[in-house]
Amino acid sequence: xxxxxxxxxxxxxxxxxxxxxxxxxxxxxxxxxxxxxxxxxxxxxxxxxxxxxxxxxxxxxxxxxxxxxxxxxxxxxxxxxxxxxxxxxxxxxxxxxxxxxxxxxxxxxxxxxxxxxxxxxxxxxxxxxxxxxxxxxxxxxxxxxxxxxxxxxxxxxxxxxxxxxxxxxxxxxxxxxxxxxxxxxxxxxxxxxxxxxxxxxxxxxxxxxxxxxxxxxxxxxxxxxxxxxxxxxxxxxxxxxxxxxxxxxxxxxxxxxx
Amino acid sequence: xxxxxxxxxxxxxxxxxxxxxxxxxxxxxxxxxxxxxxxxxxxxxxxxxxxxxxxxxxxxxxxxxxxxxxxxxxxxxxxxxxxxxxxxxxxxxxxxxxxxxxxxxxxxxxxxxxxxxxxxxxxxxxxxxxxxxxxxxxxxxxxxxxxxxxxxxxxxxxxxxxxxxxxxxxxxxxxxxxxxxxxxxxxxxxxxxxxxxxxxxxxxxxxxxxxxxxxxxxxxxxxxxxxxxxxxxxxxxxxxxxxxxxxxxxxxxxxxxxxxxxxxxxxxxxxxxxxxxxxxxxxxxxxxxxxxxxxxxxxxxxxxxxxxxxxxxxxxxxxxxxxxxxxxxxxxxxxxxxxxxxxxxxxxxxxxxxxxxxxxxxxx
Numbered sequence: 001x002x003x004x005x006x007x008x009x010x011x012x013x014x015x016x017x018x019x020x021x022x023x024x025x026x027x028x029x030x031x032x033x034x035x036x037x038x039x040x041x042x043x044x045x046x047x048x049x050x051x052x053x054x055x056x057x058x059x060x061x062x063x064x065x066x067x068x069x070x071x072x073x074x075x076x077x078x079x080x081x082x083x084x085x086x087x088x089x090x091x092x093x094x095x096x097x098x099x100x101x102x103x104x105x106x107x108x109x110x111x112x113x114x115x116x117x118x119x120x121x122x123x124x125x126x127x128x129x130x131x132x133x134x135x136x137x138x139x140x141x142x143x144x145x146x147x148x149x150x151x152x153x154x155x156x157x158x159x160x161x162x163x164x165x166x167x168x169x170x171x172x173x174x175x176x177x178x179x180x181x182x183x184x185x186x187x188x189x190x191x192x193x194x195x196x197x198x199x200x201x202x203x204x205x206x207x208x209x210x211x212x213x214x215x216x217x218x219x220x221x222x223x224x225x226x227x228x229x230x231x232x233x234x235x236x237x238x239x240x241x242x243x244x245x246x247x248x249x250x251x252x253x254x255x256x257x258x
Numbered sequence: 259x260x261x262x263x264x265x266x267x268x269x270x271x272x273x274x275x276x277x278x279x280x281x282x283x284x285x286x287x288x289x290x291x292x293x294x295x296x297x298x299x300x301x302x303x304x305x306x307x308x309x310x311x312x313x314x315x316x317x318x319x320x321x322x323x324x325x326x327x328x329x330x331x332x333x334x335x336x337x338x339x340x341x342x343x344x345x346x347x348x349x350x351x352x353x354x355x356x357x358x359x360x361x362x363x364x365x366x367x368x369x370x371x372x373x374x375x376x377x378x379x380x381x382x383x384x385x386x387x388x389x390x391x392x393x394x395x396x397x398x399x400x401x402x403x404x405x406x407x408x409x410x411x412x413x414x415x416x417x418x419x420x421x422x423x424x425x426x427x428x429x430x431x432x433x434x435x436x437x438x439x440x441x442x443x444x445x446x447x448x449x450x451x452x453x454x455x456x457x458x459x460x461x462x463x464x465x466x467x468x469x470x471x472x473x474x475x476x477x478x479x480x481x482x483x484x485x486x487x488x489x490x491x492x493x494x495x496x497x498x499x500x501x502x503x504x505x506x507x508x509x510x511x512x513x514x515x516x517x518x519x520x521x522x523x524x525x526x527x528x529x530x531x532x533x534x535x536x537x538x539x540x541x542x543x544x545x546x547x548x549x550x551x552x553x554x555x556x557x558x559x560x561x562x563x564x565x566x567x568x569x570x571x572x573x574x575x576x577x578x579x580x581x582x583x584x585x586x587x588x589x590x591x592x593x594x595x596x597x598x599x600x601x602x603x604x605x606x607x608x609x610x611x612x613x614x615x616x617x618x619x620x621x622x
Contacts, residue, residue, distance in 0.1 A: 065510060089513035103507045105500040112496050122513045123523035127494035176511065 333502030346531030450545025565612025
């Protein structure tokens with residue numbers, strides 16, 4: 001997984017990475033938010049990304065979802081070059097993103113929020129003609145069940161608690177039926193119990209899909225039990241199990257040791 | 259606009275009451291021209307003034323609906339909707355001018371008076387076709403629609419939102435006003451069009467023409483409301499509300515936001531154009547003053563006063579603010595602009611959800 005590995009084009013499909021970043025740099029007015037970052041996420045993999053503030057975690061998400069164009073480097077999702085596509089196209093390819101701050105549509109109900117996220121034709125006329133089918137309703141109800149919001153389906157999103165808002169965001173991701181989920185700080189501000197619940201939810205989701213979780217909370221990352229990538233100053237510092245990175249002297253120096 | 263509004267439509271019994279009230283209001287309006295035909299000494303007689311002023315307000319209400327669809331639902335605050343209204347008015351005005359024919363002061367067989375006066379030898383090419391009513395109506399929709407498509411596409415594609423978009427639309431209507439003031443534009447310059455004689459074979463300024471135009475306006479109002487509420491109650495309506503409240507989030511869900519905004523903005527401009535086309539034959543004049551930025555702002559205030567994002571609020575606002583205007587400009591004309599400004603400030607501070615918000619607060 002270190003720099004210099006060429007994309008495994010001829011390898012069997014199961015082994016092909018879902019997400020492939022190589023030598024990605026983002027420069028804002030001379031500041032290198034990402035510096036020659038390389039990262040490979042496999043199919044069905046759950047990956048945690050940690051790092052101090054300003055390490056480039058959110059910029060990395062922005063690059064993958066088309067919000068920010070990299071100054072240089074390769075960003076690929078399956079066979080698609082993400083550096084050329086806009087946000088909506090990337091979302092429709094199968095990459096879903098949950099933002100650090102939950103942003104759903106407060107004027108709509110929980111059910112309607114999920115309905116908007118449900119994978120379906122997105123054009124204005126298709127939306128005008130849209131009628132909720134039994135199949136669509138069952139899919140929405142299944143996701144409501146999965147994220148534990150069945151009882152709140154008809155409530156406006158504005159009145160949900162902080163934890164419930166985070167789960168609704170994850171639910172909206174699931175409705176898009178993405179192959180890759182990018183989850184930015186899902187447990188910030190959650191109670192311990194909510195944090196546990198969220199970890200279990202993400203572990204359940206991974207396997208069927210690839211999930212990349214950015215998080216500060218190390219207990220939560222430990223509960224995920226996944227491979228961990230440590231970012232620092234826009235580059236990868238260390239990678240491995242949580243125990244491995246916690247004992248890596250470079251990680252201790254820049255991050256954990258403080 | 260980033261402020262969170264209530265869920266657009268009230269549910270259950272509230273909606274039924276609302277529908278009954280609206281049906282009642284439409285029926286009440288529908289009998290006005292009939293009551294106008296009663297003998298003048300009858301207790302139920304309605305004056306010509308009431309009929310013509312109501313007909314005019316109905317076209318304002320259609321303009322308000324169009325603004326509410328774009329602003330209240332999709333968060334597109336246009337301060338230039340008066341331009342679409344005026345363009346629709348000019349399109350029908352050109353038709354009305356062609357119909358005058360040789361009855362003008364100069365008696366020229368094809369050229370309108372102002373062209374003879376300005377030394378035109380023949381009709382400019384863009385006046386061709388306007389002798390046909392269907393063509394004029396088509397242009398009353400197509401010209402505002404195309405203008406909205408071009409301005410909207412450029413702005414939405416570049417992600418110009420909020421107050422920046424409002425300023426662009428304000429500049430658009432101001433530029434059109436300056437252009438239409440010019441005599442060499444071929445639209446009558448400062449004086450615009452007036453002295454209309456007839457429409458569809460009906461002499462204007464007769465009770466028949468008045469009630470026909472009144473019913474046409476009422477029919478367009480009902481149709482516009484049906485179209486707007488069909489949209490706002492569909493998933494498209496919820497996408498628009500989502501765009502209004504968190505535009506970039508909608509993009510990350512895979513929606514092409516530009517398409518949705520363009521759809522609603524163009525539709526809104528077409529409705530405004532049709533409203534203008536019904537307004538002009540009723541008031542008998544169209545001039546560049548209709549493009550003045552103040553007109554567009556006033557129309558936005560109707561919607562704010564009534565309660566945006568509700569459709570019904572737009573109707574309520576258009577009728578009530580215009581009733582106030584008609585009354586106040588008779589009693590104390592100098593006070594009107596202060597009252598209008600004060601009204602906008604007061605509504606923003608004390609009634610953020612407008613009269614509709616007040617009604618639902620009281621009924622609870």
